[in-house]
Amino acid sequence: MKKYEFAYGKGKKEIELDESLVLKEVRTNDFETIKDxxxxxxxxxxxxxxxxxxxxxxxxxxxxxxxxxxxxxxxxxxxxxxxxxxxxxxxxxxxxxxxxxxxxxxxxxxxxxxxxxxxxxxxxxxxxxxxxxxxxxxxxxxxxxxxxxxxxxxxxxxxxxxxxxxxxxxxxxxxxxxxxxxxxxxxxxxxxxxxxxxxxxxxxxxxxxxxxxxxxxxxxxxxxxxxxxxxxxxxxxxxxxNAKHQFLKMFAGDYVKAHQVACKFVDEVYGSVIPKEADLVIASCGGWPKDINVYQMQKTMDNAACAVRKGGAVIMVAECVEGSGSAVLEQACRRLGSPQAIRAELEKDFRIGANKAYAVTRLMEKAKYYLVTKLDRDMARDMLFSGAFDTIEEALAAAESEIGKVESMILMPEGSLTVPRVE
The missing domain is CATH 3.40.50.11440 (LarA, N-terminal domain)
Structure with missing residues (x-):
């Protein structure tokens, strides 16, 4: 067994896991930080x-x-x-x-x-x-x-x-x-x-x-x-x-050309090859402010979706101290109740906030999403999450009761930054 830590708000959450089940701990690639x-x-x-x-x-x-x-x-x-x-x-x-x-x-x-x-x-x-x-x-x-x-x-x-x-x-x-x-x-x-x-x-x-x-x-x-x-x-x-919010490189100049060069470096820093999609992914946004609300957390959900198999589960370690971050997001989920219905309405009448409802819920067509969070439990249910818990252990138990015994995991402690891909 090995202890793993995940940033959570301005603190952290920990869990002990069977190391043999962990296919990879996905992190940003190591680059020298700027000293001056x-x-x-x-x-x-x-x-x-x-x-x-x-x-x-x-x-x-x-x-x-x-x-x-x-x-x-x-x-x-x-x-x-x-x-x-x-x-x-x-x-x-x-x-x-x-x-x-x-x-x-x-x-x-x-x-x-x-x-x-x-x-x-x-x-x-x-x-x-x-x-x-x-x-x-x-x-x-x-x-x-x-x-x-x-x-x-x-x-x-x-x-x-x-x-x-x-x-x-x-x-x-x-x-x-x-x-x-x-x-x-x-x-x-x-x-x-x-x-x-x-x-x-x-x-x-x-x-x-x-x-x-x-x-x-x-x-x-x-x-x-x-x-x-x-x-x-x-x-x-x-x-x-990098994930510790330290500067790796600075780019300046023409707003098109300098950005294009910088994006190539972003791929080098944040891209990560994984051996295969796993039964379960545990992902942290990287703590505050990236897990300040569901609106911001969604970006990490997207990255985690790259690492989980169809029908698997994702545990999101995200405090969400400011709740959903969007009343429109909440209302769209509550009123429409499925990613298909949300998309259909957006195609007729695209609204900011409702678009986040689709961004969040469409991922649930691939895998079940569980939260380790301070988010209101009823709100989490309204937004179609499979459950919301205080600890990673509780979320893991809930996931296994639904998808069966987990035989492979990918851990994403810097989930808002890292983009996994199978080669």
């Missing part, structure tokens, strides 16, 4: 991919808008934002001519305290900060419609500046291919209707994890951002982190 963060930030922006170095782009007296991640995405913005802001000062840009827009997408508004925590007290005390709230229609300007019919409404705080600097981190995304890059703007700083139409393409079979070419969600986002970018200066600063 300020040095690497400057290296990235002065040796960018696909464009001129930052000092040839930014001129004295110009205005800059930074886009930063909200709390649902770990970015460590507080580490690189002071370096970027101070460097802009050296290039002749004053604090009063810079501001930050937080890319909320359709997520909840950030408090002032959360904004300060995100970028650090020094930067927060110097720069104006704004939430991009998708439902405040008056905050958005129209830039045309994509060939797929998505109306492009982008936050006005990105419009009247000389440069927009897109920051954030990159991981795989279950229907947009990859995070980072253009996603800072669309969906990050787009209006609700823009996000709604773009996300409706997730129902297309060509939308998927790690796919860009032919992926309608990704291509529509790229086209939408290109409409906004016409005549504008966009500069990318994206990083890739």
């Amino acid at each position: 963060i300020p040095y690497e930030v400057l290296e990235a922006i002065y040796h960018p991919i696909g464009c001129a170095p930052i000092n040839e782009i930014v001129k004295p007296g110009q205005k800059i808008a930074f886009i930063c991640n909200d709390p649902t995405r770990v970015a460590n913005s507080y580490d690189f934002m002071p370096v970027l802001v101070n460097e802009m000062n050296k290039l002749g840009v004053k604090d009063e001519d810079m501001h930050i827009v937080f890319a909320l997408g359709t997520h909840r508004e950030m408090t002032h305290e959360e904004m300060v925590q995100a970028v650090g007290e020094n930067v927060a005390s110097r720069l104006r900060m704004y939430n991009s709230v998708s439902t405040n229609q008056e905050d958005f300007k129209y830039f045309g419609t994509t060939s797929r019919g998505t109306p492009v409404w982008i936050n006005r705080h990105l419009c009247d500046v000389d440069h927009v600097i897109l920051t954030g981190t990159i991981v795989h995304h279950y229907f947009s291919g990859y995070g980072g890059g253009r996603k800072a703007i669309l969906p990050g700083c787009a209006a609700m209707e823009t996000v709604r139409v773009n996300h409706s393409f997730m129902l297309d079979p060509h939308a998927g994890l790690g796919k860009t070419e032919g992926n309608p969600c990704y291509e529509d986002q790229m086209e939408g951002v290109a409409l906004f970018a016409k005549g504008r200066s966009l500069f990318l600063f994206n990083a890739v982190l």
